[in-house]
Every structure is written in structure tokens, then in C-alpha cells.
Amino acid sequence: MKIQTFTFNPFQENTFVAYDESGEAVVIDPGCYDADEKAELVQFIENNRLTVKLLLNTHCHIDHVLGNDFIKSKYNVPFLIHEKELPVLMAVKSYSSNYGFALYREALPDRFLKEGDMVSFGNTHLQVLFLPGHAPGHIGFYHKPTHALLSGDVIFESSIGRTDLPGGDYNTLIQSIRQKVFALPDETIVYPGHGNTTTVGEEKVSNPFCALSITE
Numbered sequence: 001m002k003i004q005t006f007t008f009n010p011f012q013e014n015t016f017v018a019y020d021e022s023g024e025a026v027v028i029d030p031g032c033y034d035a036d037e038k039a040e041l042v043q044f045i046e047n048n049r050l051t052v053k054l055l056l057n058t059h060c061h062i063d064h065v066l067g068n069d070f071i072k073s074k075y076n077v078p079f080l081i082h083e084k085e086l087p088v089l090m091a092v093k094s095y096s097s098n099y100g101f102a103l104y105r106e107a108l109p110d111r112f113l114k115e116g117d118m119v120s121f122g123n124t125h126l127q128v129l130f131l132p133g134h135a136p137g138h139i140g141f142y143h144k145p146t147h148a149l150l151s152g153d154v155i156f157e158s159s160i161g162r163t164d165l166p167g168g169d170y171n172t173l174i175q176s177i178r179q180k181v182f183a184l185p186d187e188t189i190v191y192p193g194h195g196n197t198t199t200v201g202e203e204k205v206s207n208p209f210c211a212l213s214i215t216e
Contacts, residue, residue: 001124001143003150003191004044008037010100011063014193016150017044018143022122025050027075028141028150029058029193030067033101038070053121055079055107058152059135060089061165062096064193068107080119082130083112084137088167113139126150129180133173134161140181147188149200155181155190157198160209177210 006015008031015032019025025045032038045052052075057064060081072079081089086109096104113119115130119141126141131154138161141150153161155177163170181190186201204212 001146001148003148005191006032006037006041006044008032009063009066012194013063014191014195015041015067016191017041017050018121018124018126018141018150019048019050020122020124022124023049023051024053024122024124026054026056026119026121026126027052027071028056029064029152030055030071031063031065032067032070033104038067041067041071042074052077054119056113056119056141057081057085057089057109058140058150058193059138060085060092061135061153062092062099062101062104064152065089065092065107066101066104069105072107078110079107080111080113081109082114082137082139084132084167085135086112086137088135088137091166115139131176131180133163133169133171133176135165136167138176142184142188147185148191149181149184149188150191151181151193153193155198155203155207155210156192156195157203158207159195160207161193174210178212182212 013031117128188200
């Protein structure tokens with residue numbers, strides 16, 4: 001599996017296209033909003049002759065869902081989230097204009113994902129991890145063969161997701177990180193929703209918020 005990262009919108013959100021040698025792909029957390037961002041994403045997909053099979057959200061805060069309607073409509077693909085994220089998703093239209101996204105269009109999910117589900121495309125299978133704390137229905141997608149975790153806003157390089165938004169909870173987030181993320185091999189590459197990639201091993205020992213040497 002290969003992963004291409006795009007950084008979109010004023011929140012500097014990471015959008016991902018995961019694909020493999022079959023030419024099939026999934027789009028994860030499309031933050032593309034303006035025409036140039038949409039064109040950049042489409043150009044990559046077309047240049048690499050990819051067939052988009054699924055649209056996935058790790059969670060449904062505004063910066064991660066701005067391009068949902070565009071991707072779902074353009075590629076006519078199923079849209080999958082965790083069921084607990086549905087209220088979060090449906091709330092976006094009520095405040096999107098306040099953030100300057102007056103042209104936001106809502107897309108509703110076709111199916112729900114839960115802990116332990118497998119998301120498949122081409123020859124690739126992603127394991128769904130339930131990682132609440134930043135958002136109530138936050139999930140991550142783990143690819144065991146390449147030790148890659150698409151982690152959304154759970155953990156970042158030397159940081160963690162904020163927990164002051166509706167449905168957020170600090171203790172729950174730390175539990176998700178330590179029990180689920182840190183249970184993965186140290187060499188696991190973490191592809192976060194913002195910022196640079198990191199590894200599970202690095203964050204275990206150096207993250208100032210959740211390193212295993214830190215005790216509450």
C-alpha cells in the first residue's frame with residue numbers, strides 16, 4: 001500500500017489517498033474545499049490511473065469533511081464513518097459559514113464502521129481501530145503489512161488531539177493512545193490529520209502528553 005498526503009484548507013488538514021498495485025484507492029478525510037485543492041487531488045488520482053472505491057472519515061470535524069460531497073459525487077462511492085460521528089457530521093452545516101466555508105455541502109454516510117472491521121480495496125485490507133477522545137466516534141485505519149496507521153487527530157508528532165470540542169474527553173483520548181496506538185509495533189508510521197508523520201516508538205518515549213514514562 002502507498003499513501004499520498006495532501007495538505008488542504010486554512011486548518012492545514014492532511015488528506016490521504018491510499019492505493020495499491022491493483023490501481024484501486026480510498027480517499028480518507030478529504031479537506032479539499034476550493035477549486036485548486038479539488039483539482040490537485042483529482043489530478044493525482046487521474047495521473048496515477050487510480051479507481052476510487054471508498055470515501056472514509058476518521059472523524060467528522062469540519063476540516064476533515066469539507067470535500068466529502070465532492071469526492072462522493074465525483075466518484076460515486078460509498079461513504080463510511082463510525083456511527084457516533086453522525087451527529088458531529090450533521091452539525092457542520094450549522095457552523096460552516098462562521099468559519100468562512102459558506103459553500104460547504106453536506107454528504108451523508110452510506111455505512112457505519114466499528115472496532116475490528118476490515119476496509120478492503122484492491123489487495124489491501126485496513127483494520128478499523130476505535131480511538132475516541134478527540135471526537136466521540138473517532139477511528140483509525142491500520143495496515144499491518146506496512147505498519148501504517150492513518151490516525152486522524154488522535155496523536156501528532158509531539159502532541160495529541162484537542163479535547164475541548166463537543167464529545168471530546170482527555171482521559172478517554174489518553175486511554176485510546178496508550179491501549180490502542182501504543183499497542184502497535186514501534187516501527188508503525190503514524191499518518192496524522194495535521195503535521196508530519198511520526199512513529200509509534202518515537203511518541204511512546206518523547207510525546208510530552210502521553211509518553212509511557214509520563215504518569216498522571
